[in-house]
Amino acid sequence: MTAKATETAQTAETAQTPETAQTASAAETARTASAAETGATHEIRPAAVEVHDVHKWYGTHHVLDGVELTVRPGEVTVILGPSGSGKSTLLRVINHLEKPEIGHVSLNGELIGVRRHGERLKELSERVILAQRGRIGFVFQNFNLFPHLTVLDNVAAAPVATGRLTKPEAQKLARDLLARVGLADKAAAYPRQLSGGQQQRVAIARALALRPGVILFDEPTSALDPELVGEVLAVIKDLAGSGTTLVIVTHEIGFAREIADRVVFMDEGRIVEQGPPAQVLDHPDNERTRDFLSKVL
Amino acid sequence: MSESPGIAVSSGAAPPTEAILRPDTPAAPKPLAAQRVLPLRHPGRWTITAVVLVLVAQIVHGLATNPFFQWDRFQYWFLRPTILDGLLITLEVTVYSAALGLLGGVLLALARLSPSPVLRTVSWIYTWLFRSVPLIVVLLFLYNFSALYRTLSVGVPFGPAFFTFDESRLATDMVVAVVGLSLNEAAYASEVVRGGILSVDQGQHEAASALGLPKRYQFAKIVFPQALRSITPNYVNQLIGLIKGTSLVFYVSLLDLFGSVQSMGSTYPGDIVPLLLVATAWYLILTSVVSVIQFYVERYYSRGALRTLPPTPLQKVRTALRDLRARVRRETAT
Numbered sequence: 162m163t164a165k166a167t168e169t170a171q172t173a174e175t176a177q178t179p180e181t182a183q184t185a186s187a188a189e190t191a192r193t194a195s196a197a198e199t200g201a202t203h204e205i206r207p208a209a210v211e212v213h214d215v216h217k218w219y220g221t222h223h224v225l226d227g228v229e230l231t232v233r234p235g236e237v238t239v240i241l242g243p244s245g246s247g248k249s250t251l252l253r254v255i256n257h258l259e260k261p262e263i264g265h266v267s268l269n270g271e272l273i274g275v276r277r278h279g280e281r282l283k284e285l286s287e288r289v290i291l292a293q294r295g296r297i298g299f300v301f302q303n304f305n306l307f308p309h310l311t312v313l314d315n316v317a318a319a320p321v322a323t324g325r326l327t328k329p330e331a332q333k334l335a336r337d338l339l340a341r342v343g344l345a346d347k348a349a350a351y352p353r354q355l356s357g358g359q360q361q362r363v364a365i366a367r368a369l370a371l372r373p374g375v376i377l378f379d380e381p382t383s384a385l386d387p388e389l390v391g392e393v394l395a396v397i398k399d400l401a402g403s404g405t406t407l408v409i410v411t412h413e414i415g416f417a418r419e420i421a422d423r424v425v426f427m428d429e430g431r432i433v434e435q436g437p438p439a440q441v442l443d444h445p446d447n448e449r450t451r452d453f454l455s456k457v458l
Numbered sequence: 459m460s461e462s463p464g465i466a467v468s469s470g471a472a473p474p475t476e477a478i479l480r481p482d483t484p485a486a487p488k489p490l491a492a493q494r495v496l497p498l499r500h501p502g503r504w505t506i507t508a509v510v511l512v513l514v515a516q517i518v519h520g521l522a523t524n525p526f527f528q529w530d531r532f533q534y535w536f537l538r539p540t541i542l543d544g545l546l547i548t549l550e551v552t553v554y555s556a557a558l559g560l561l562g563g564v565l566l567a568l569a570r571l572s573p574s575p576v577l578r579t580v581s582w583i584y585t586w587l588f589r590s591v592p593l594i595v596v597l598l599f600l601y602n603f604s605a606l607y608r609t610l611s612v613g614v615p616f617g618p619a620f621f622t623f624d625e626s627r628l629a630t631d632m633v634v635a636v637v638g639l640s641l642n643e644a645a646y647a648s649e650v651v652r653g654g655i656l657s658v659d660q661g662q663h664e665a666a667s668a669l670g671l672p673k674r675y676q677f678a679k680i681v682f683p684q685a686l687r688s689i690t691p692n693y694v695n696q697l698i699g700l701i702k703g704t705s706l707v708f709y710v711s712l713l714d715l716f717g718s719v720q721s722m723g724s725t726y727p728g729d730i731v732p733l734l735l736v737a738t739a740w741y742l743i744l745t746s747v748v749s750v751i752q753f754y755v756e757r758y759y760s761r762g763a764l765r766t767l768p769p770t771p772l773q774k775v776r777t778a779l780r781d782l783r784a785r786v787r788r789e790t791a792t
Contacts, residue, residue, distance in 0.1 A: 174469050256668060294672035305665035309762040319669040322679070353763035371669065383728060 171434055171455050204345065207234040207406040208269045208296070208374025215248075215254055215264035218429075225261065226430035232375070232423075233385065234269075237407045239417040239438075248410040252377045253425070254294045254295040257290055268296065268304035269376065295323055298368030298376035301381050304360040304366070306352035313348040316367045331370070338366040342396050358389030376404040382413060414457055418442055426450045494789075498566035531732035534741065535722070544718030545740055551632070551704045551714060552744075556697055557640035562640060563647025570652055581648065594706050597638040601710040635707040643700055650692040652687035687759040695753040701744050715740055 177200050205220050210232040217225040217227065224247045232381035233334040234262065240248045252352050253259040255266050265282055266273045274290050285293075316335035320326040339345050342362040344355075352360050361381055368376050382390040399406055401420045411417060417424055417438060425442040426434040426449070434447040445451045521527065535541055569581035588596070658681050666676040706714035713721060721735045722729040757767055769777065 258664060258668060280605075291667070291672060292672045293670070294668055297668075299665075299668040301661065301665060303661055305661035305682075307662065307665070307680055307762075309687075309759070311762075318679070319671060322669075322671045322675040353762060354765055367669070457609075 169239070178238055182190045187191070187399070188290035206372075207404055208372055209234045210255060210256065210375055210408065211270075212251070213264055213266070215251070215266065216233045216257070217250060217259060217261050219255060223432050225254065227264070228427075228430070228432055230425065230432060230435075232406060232408060234374075234406055235313050236314055236422045237401045237420050238425060239411070240408065240410045240424045240427060241414070241417060241453070246427040247381050247430040248427050252299075252379050252408065253448040255375075257295050258299070260284070268293070272436065273297075280346045295325075295371050298371055300361070300364050300368050300376065300378045300381050300400045302380040304352070304357070304364045304384070306360055306364055308352050310351075311348065312344065312350050312352065312355070312363050315352065315363060316370050319367070320370055334370060337365070340423075341369075342345075342366045343392075356389060357385045361385065361393045365393075365396055365400075369400075373405075375408065376400065378407065378409040378411070378428075380410050380412065382411065388425050389445050405455040412457065413441065414454070480723050501566060525734060526731060528729070529721075529731045531729050532735050532739075535729065535733055535736045540718050541715070541736060541740075543605055544715040545712055547632075547707075547712060547717075548701070548744075549609025551635050551707055551712070552697075554636045555643050555704075558636065558640035559647050559700070560693065561631040562644030562650075563649075563651045565656060566648030567651035570648065571655060585648050587647045587697070590644055593638070593642045593703055593707060596642055597706055597710050598656050599636045600634045603634075603699075631707075631712040632649065633691065633708055634710050635704075636711050638710070639700065639703060639707070642703075643696070646696050646699075647693065650696060651685070651691055653692065654687075654689035655681060657688045658684045667726055681734060684763075687763055690752065690759060692757050694748060697748060698745050703739065703749070 162265070179450050181305055210230070212228055212230040215228045216223070217223050226247075228247070228251055228412075230251070242248050242250065250259055255273070260274065265275055271293075273280070273293055274285055276285055277283075306312075307318070310318065313332060313335050316338055317328070317331035320331040320334065321328050336348060338343065339348055342365055344359060344366070347355060347359065348364070352363065355363065361384075365376075365381075381397065382393050385393065390413070394413065397407070397409065397416075398420055409417075409421075421438045423435060424438045425432055426441060426445070426447065428449045434441055434445060434450045441450065442454065444455060494792075541697070549563045566584060569577040570585075572578060630771065660716070662680060662684065663676070666680045704714055707714050707722060710716035715736055719733045723733050753768075760767060
């Protein structure tokens with residue numbers, strides 16, 4: 162798999178043929194066993210994410226200051242840090258919603274948003290970038306569901322629009338995914354008729370409909386009433402168990418401890434500490450981490 | 459306004475109220491909690507309503523009985539073929555100009571919102587120009603255009619031409635009218651459409667982008683349908699202005715509704731008032747039809763934006779009848 166991934170890194174044009182990567186190996190199929198309940202339509206092939214020396218400025222503010230991050234396939238990474246530390250920006254750089262000024266991101270070794278041009282990196286066309294985003298799920302803090310479409314159409318839109326599935330296939334997939342997040346009975350509803358927690362679960366189903374190798378969560382529970390947080394975390398926990406690569410920005414320390422394979426602590430645009438949750442959360446080396454944890458715990 | 463049904467119902471509710479207070483059922487007065495609460499009366503509001511009703515009745519009476527309006531002549535002219543021909547021209551000009559104007563408006567709005575400074579500037583200048591020049595001036599310019607330019611050519615500036623049109627054959631009165639109105643309409647529509655697109659939440663663009671939806675799909679299926687919710691009322695406003703604006707095509711010798719009324723008026727000077735009434739009635743009808751369509755279009759595009767859709771007039775009538783029946787049943791029971 163790694164060999165194949167490096168091959169694809171050479172030419173970014175291969176981004177248009179993600180389907181070739183859909184055939185999962187037997188080992189991976191076994192790992193996604195819990196996802197397989199919803200049928201063969203939903204195989205997840207976890208992806209590796211690499212962030213290499215990424216710098217990003219907003220005006221004169223250095224939001225990301227040389228971030229290096231490697232996420233292994235199937236790993237659950239939780240990013241913590243005070244507000245303004247660049248967590249959300251880092252997440253948005255991974256799917257190229259924000260363009261880094263220096264550095265690059267790669268998914269399974271394939272560059273995202275740019276291609277190698279001799280010794281330099283050159284920006285890809287919007288069409289290719291959009292195709293690449295089809296392999297990266299993104300869940301927003303404010304859900305950002307499409308209010309004029311039914312829940313079913315929200316989930317089925319992307320596979321149809323990108324031509325990966327026919328409309329009936331996409332709707333079948335959407336129903337399976339809605340059942341998986343516990344909202345099978347809400348298919349015909351409009352997003353604003355749902356509670357915040359339900360909307361966020363629809364948003365997760367919508368991200369899953371891409372069959373992404375990695376799903377990025379940008380503070381998925383921050384906009385929710387406290388009693389609705391649990392239902393969303395339960396869905397994310399289920400995903401973590403299914404072997405999908407997850408990168409989660411959150412303030413739920415207890416949740417991080419429970420599901421993270423690795424906790425990354427960011428401050429002032431830099432990753433100051435990372436490691437297993439037991440280490441980072443209970444015995445942090447860094448003073449900033451200690452300081453932050455003492456405030457939130 | 460919403461009080462008027464209240465007046466009708468409360469007068470109907472009077473008998474049961476008296477029944478409760480009637481002294482011959484005194485033996486065991488009901489406990490307070492079991493009694494129906496009497497709604498507050500509004501004598502001041504009733505007085506004003508009565509005055510307004512009298513005034514309205516006077517106006518209607520005047521309209522109906524004043525011989526000045528010559529309603530028999532109105533009846534005579536209302537469905538005359540000359541008038542209906544004019545109406546047809548008005549409709550044709552309106553429909554073509556509304557469609558072309560909206561199309562132009564969408565393109566201009568997209569240009570105005572594009573990252574290219576050249577497109578933005580060109581769009582801005584176009585809108586500035588056509589919003590500044592009166593429609594009648596635009597129409598008369600176009601009408602005299604064929605005198606200024608004998609032929610129209612498509613080609614490289616200062617270079618060879620690919621197509622050449624004979625202007626005098628191309629520029630019929632209808633074409634002049636539609637082109638003039640569309641040019642004008644596009645300038646206003648562009649601002650309406652731009653406002654609508656800007657009203658769509660930034661998160662929607664981001665979500666569409668993050669899902670990797672193709673650019674065209676993002677606009678056609680995600681952003682524009684949501685923009686239409688705020689575009690509709692503004693554009694209908696514009697459209698009603700356009701319907702009335704078509705009366706100016708009379709000056710480029712096109713006999714629209716107003717044009718036929720004018721020309722009949724000069725032939726039958728005694729009928730000018732009923733003829734103007736005929737034009738008024740038809741414009742009223744056109745505007746009403748557009749308003750009804752607006753209601754349903756708006757309702758369609760507010761799916762999902764509102765938790766429950768506003769009731770259609772038919773649903774309103776049905777609910778009102780059901781409520782009335784329930785009320786009558788409740789009151790006859792007490």
